[in-house]
Amino acid sequence: MxxxxxxxxxxxxxxxxxxxxxxxxxxxxxxxxxxxxxxxxxxxxxxxxxxxxxxxxxxxxxxxxxxxxxxxxxxxxxxxxxxxxxxxxxxxxxxxxxxxxxxxxxxxxxxxxxxxxxxxxxxxxxxxxxxxxxxxxxxxxxxxxxxxxxxxxxFAMGYNKTMLEEAGIPLPDPDQPLTWDEWLEILKALTKDTDGDGEVDQWGTGLNVQWNLQSFVWSNGGDWTNEDRTQVTVDTPEFAEALQFFTDLTTEHKVTPNPEQAQTLDTYQRFMAGEIGFFPVGPWDMSVYNELDFEYDLMPWPVGKTGETAAWIxxxxxxxxxxxxxxxxxxxxxxxxxxxxxxxxxxxxxxxxxxxxxxxxxxxxxxxxxxxxxxxxxxxxxxxxxxPMPAAMTYGAAWYDELWTNIQPVVDGQKPAAEYLAEVQPRMQQLLDESNAQAEQAAAANAGANG
CATH class of the missing domain: 3.40.190.10 (Periplasmic binding protein-like II)
Known part of the structure; x- marks a missing residue:
């Protein structure tokens, strides 16, 4: 998006x-x-x-x-x-x-x-x-x-219905979400070299960490902040486990295009070309996706240890x-x-x-x-x-954006998720504190101007 x-x-x-x-x-x-x-x-x-x-x-x-x-x-x-x-x-x-x-x-x-x-x-x-x-x-x-x-x-999880049917894989239940392990097995079955040239040209999924990590974190019991949006909570085991699973899809399980393949053609284009099995879908995509050469549909996002699906809106x-x-x-x-x-x-x-x-x-x-x-x-x-997205209801998004600034080594498998989250949490907390202070100052200034 x-x-x-x-x-x-x-x-x-x-x-x-x-x-x-x-x-x-x-x-x-x-x-x-x-x-x-x-x-x-x-x-x-x-x-x-x-x-x-x-x-x-x-x-x-x-x-x-x-x-x-x-x-x-x-x-x-x-x-x-x-x-x-x-x-x-x-x-x-x-x-x-x-x-x-x-x-x-x-x-x-x-x-x-x-x-x-x-x-x-x-x-x-x-x-x-x-x-x-x-x-x-x-x-x-x-x-x-x-x-x-x-x-x-x-923001729903979508899938290439035609691809799953041709592979003989049962279609996802529209009401009962797949667990991470169940979903991973399907991703592995879909990832293959379809033309026999020795190179993988069809993948299970292809996700963007900044727009797609949220569902994995929430369904695993993690979150970005506490309820009143004053404390950054990314340095928890639940959050780290979700981020690690997300990155392992590429680095360990290889069910997504690697960085070089994604650079050649991004995963959005690959999904539309019929090369990716599971990909997120928003309502804004329908005018384009409804004209694709294959049939697609929607399903609940796969779930972590809470067993409850989650998605951002x-x-x-x-x-x-x-x-x-x-x-x-x-x-x-x-x-x-x-x-x-x-x-x-x-x-x-x-x-x-x-x-x-x-x-x-x-x-x-x-x-x-x-x-x-x-x-x-x-x-x-x-x-x-x-x-809502984590920064949708805060005074600005600088604290949230900080998570993504140096996350690439994690995505590339060069740094463990838990290590990175422990490093980035204090920086995010400082920015959130500054954001909340700015909100108070702006409200006081506006009240004074109108008083």
Whole structure:
């Protein structure tokens, strides 16, 4: 998955600019219409333009669309904030919410959403709560609302159904997860030289440690922090065991492409080429994967010693700038894109997301022509066992990113997982402490400015 993120340091550097914007009243819109800034690929751009055109037809409110590729979004939004030209409505990432709130960039839309009669009970609780903030913790049901979910993004384990059937391997149970050992045996059976040239050209899996380690850690009883997000907990036996199993898939069991093979063609491309058996799938992949030359489906992530599957779930939000000249219309656009049934139908039909509306999602998952067939797995993650990414609810991600900075020797089998985690935990803890201190300082500064 390709993501971009404004770090806490970047956002903190924009506090002065955003405060000036608030005092000047200079929003990105005008008396003639709104500006809406988002990111996405061609499928998403087309779907959103269609939905926004319908919004304009229904409300008479013109919307200027500012769309970027994913890797340009953070930079362009940063420039807009620093230049006192914040869009009226824009995408917000979970990890930036606290910074935007305490910096005075995001408008509190709690009352306006209630006045518009939006049925929040029919939106995924995880998605709504991701944009709640009570001044101390994000994601609490009692927090004020600073956005609505553009989507929720459950990250499921996918598999090449055609490959397994041709190998005579029973298809995974959609409800009963495989253990690590059971899964490993299947991976070994799938890893082979299919053309007899002496080189492996089909592998069991091919995972990225930064985006795929989470499920292994959580299902093994480990985690990144304690419950109140004040203590880094990566230096535990459960975490080390999960990271070691993950790296052994490549270094010991050789059921994934090695670094040289992955460099020639990355594992995302190899999965689409039919060379990899198991690979993660998000809703954003469906528009591409549904056109592949083989059939794929979804399953629960394999489980460690807890016996309980785990997966991460992301979300993008849509928020309103405090500097908008059209706050009522801006909130209407947010609620339309997030919760209007017709708008949701447009976005869902583009195969880029799970429906935000629960009743619509349940029908969508059970559709007889569903692709993939087990769409229910996405809903199970959202409802039952999905967790936010470790840095999604903290003030910035520097502490979390530190884990990945020097992890390559572990991935390459040159350093034991437990040794590395013991080394990196103090550095992560220091960064988390600094992050929490910055959050307190920013909240105090914002309270003083508004007092």
């Amino acid at each position: 390709r993501k971009s993120r404004l770090t806490a340091g970047v956002v903190a550097g924009l506090v002065v600019a955003s405060t000036a914007a608030c005092s000047s009243g200079g929003g990105g819109g005008s008396s003639e219409g709104l500006t809406f800034m988002f990111r996405g690929g061609e499928d998403e751009k087309a779907a959103y333009q269609e939905a926004i055109d319908r919004f304009t037809e229904e409300t008479g409110v013109e919307v200027e669309v500012i769309v970027t590729d994913a890797d340009q979004y953070a930079t362009k939004l940063q420039a807009a904030i620093a230049g006192n030209n914040v869009p009226d409505v824009f995408y917000i990432e979970q990890a930036n919410l606290q910074s935007y709130v305490t910096s005075g960039i995001l408008m509190d839309i709690t009352d306006q959403v209630a006045e518009q009669g939006v049925d929040l009970d029919n939106l995924w609780e995880y998605g709504v709560d991701s944009y709640r903030y009570d001044g101390t913790l994000q994601g609490t049901p009692d927090g004020r609302l600073y956005g609505l979910p553009k989507d929720v993004g459950p 992301g979300s993008l939000g849509i928020g309103v700038s405090t500097t908008t000249d059209m706050p009522e219309e801006a909130v209407k656009l947010v609620t339309y894109l997030s919760a209007d049934p017709t708008a949701q139908e447009t976005l869902v039909n583009a195969n880029i997301q799970v429906p935000n509306l629960i009743d619509v999602a349940e029908e969508w998952a059970q559709a007889p022509d569903a692709e993939p067939a087990n769409r229910q797995e996405f809903l199970d993650i959202i409802q039952d066992y999905g967790r």
